[in-house]
Amino acid sequence: MNKDISVESSRVLACLMVIGIHITLSICHDGYVDVSRLAFACVVADAVGIFWLILGFFLFKNNSYAKLLKKTAVSIGIPTLLFSGFAFFFGEWIAEGVTLKESIFHTAGECLDVVKELLKWNSPVKYGGHLWYIYVYALIIFIFPVLKATVQYLEEDEQREKVFMIATLGAFIVNDITRNQLFEFSHHSINALIPASIIVIWGHILYKHRDTLTTRKHFVLSVLVFGILNSVRILLQFYAFRIGAGDHILFWYSSIGLLCAVCVAVFTFCLKKWLMSNTWLKSGILFLAGHTFNIYLFHFFVIYILGRLSFQTTLYDRVRSDVLFMILLTVTVFMVSLIISVGVRKIGRIFSKK
Numbered sequence: 001m002n003k004d005i006s007v008e009s010s011r012v013l014a015c016l017m018v019i020g021i022h023i024t025l026s027i028c029h030d031g032y033v034d035v036s037r038l039a040f041a042c043v044v045a046d047a048v049g050i051f052w053l054i055l056g057f058f059l060f061k062n063n064s065y066a067k068l069l070k071k072t073a074v075s076i077g078i079p080t081l082l083f084s085g086f087a088f089f090f091g092e093w094i095a096e097g098v099t100l101k102e103s104i105f106h107t108a109g110e111c112l113d114v115v116k117e118l119l120k121w122n123s124p125v126k127y128g129g130h131l132w133y134i135y136v137y138a139l140i141i142f143i144f145p146v147l148k149a150t151v152q153y154l155e156e157d158e159q160r161e162k163v164f165m166i167a168t169l170g171a172f173i174v175n176d177i178t179r180n181q182l183f184e185f186s187h188h189s190i191n192a193l194i195p196a197s198i199i200v201i202w203g204h205i206l207y208k209h210r211d212t213l214t215t216r217k218h219f220v221l222s223v224l225v226f227g228i229l230n231s232v233r234i235l236l237q238f239y240a241f242r243i244g245a246g247d248h249i250l251f252w253y254s255s256i257g258l259l260c261a262v263c264v265a266v267f268t269f270c271l272k273k274w275l276m277s278n279t280w281l282k283s284g285i286l287f288l289a290g291h292t293f294n295i296y297l298f299h300f301f302v303i304y305i306l307g308r309l310s311f312q313t314t315l316y317d318r319v320r321s322d323v324l325f326m327i328l329l330t331v332t333v334f335m336v337s338l339i340i341s342v343g344v345r346k347i348g349r350i351f352s353k354k
Helices: 007-025 036-044 047-059 065-095 100-104 107-120 129-142 142-156 158-177 189-208 216-243 255-270 272-277 279-289 292-308 310-320 322-353
Strands: none
Touching: 007 047, 007 065, 007 255, 007 272, 007 279, 007 322, 036 216, 036 322, 047 129, 047 189, 047 255, 065 100, 065 129, 065 142, 065 292, 107 272, 129 142, 129 189, 129 292, 142 158, 142 189, 158 189, 158 255, 189 255, 216 255, 255 272, 272 279, 292 310, 292 322, 310 322
């Protein structure tokens, strides 16, 4: 199957943005709001929204629910299970330096907590908090027949797609006005499933019309709108911090988050011809995109390990610029996670040949 280079470049950008989210320095410190850190947080805030759009690009091409479930279990479920088991037994030994025995052996209470978290459909292991995305992804696959029926209904009349997009964007905006008190969107379970499902359907509609969006005008608009939206978000969030109104607008389930994710997708659509003409760049992007899932799994561990080695402290002392520090740390975590991913795959191939 030929990969769409524009989609794969979106995937790589989103992966970098996810890492950026997790290494962003505290926005409120020493009694004031750091605007440079806030700006960085806004720029990288919508990685998950991009991933939901990408899921929507191809999800509804599946015609067999059984095959989709099997594919998800093999390609997503098993790696997540293996990583979770590894993190549960060896995480504290690797990331915190406790003895191997202390890391491996867990009390009955700790094991019971794992079961309780699983029943709530949350990632149950330490260093696995970022796996909430996988759990919500699984819920989307579980309700795939409902989502596909919705998409088929919308496709019967293009006007329905427009109404759907306007209505759902309006719902996001109203939820933002109520400071997320209307729908109480979050990163977990049903509270994440609803906005994620909406964005997945947006992704399907967007990708279907990608050819009409691949113009110089849309390229400029995607960059301009992304910049304007994030400038507005900086101002809104700065004010929200001042009045203690929370920070939900920094997350993918806000109206700005949705529109910014769309801007990134359109931006990469417009780059397709240029990327296709550059063989080396195309090969590099495809290589990196092929490892993004593993990078996503491993990057939290890498952040902790680098912290244990005092890498962040040393880098910050030398750079002396918050934004440059966060950019360099993001790239470093990405590259180290990539190296681990390559190594894990090579080991897996060795064992598969035996």
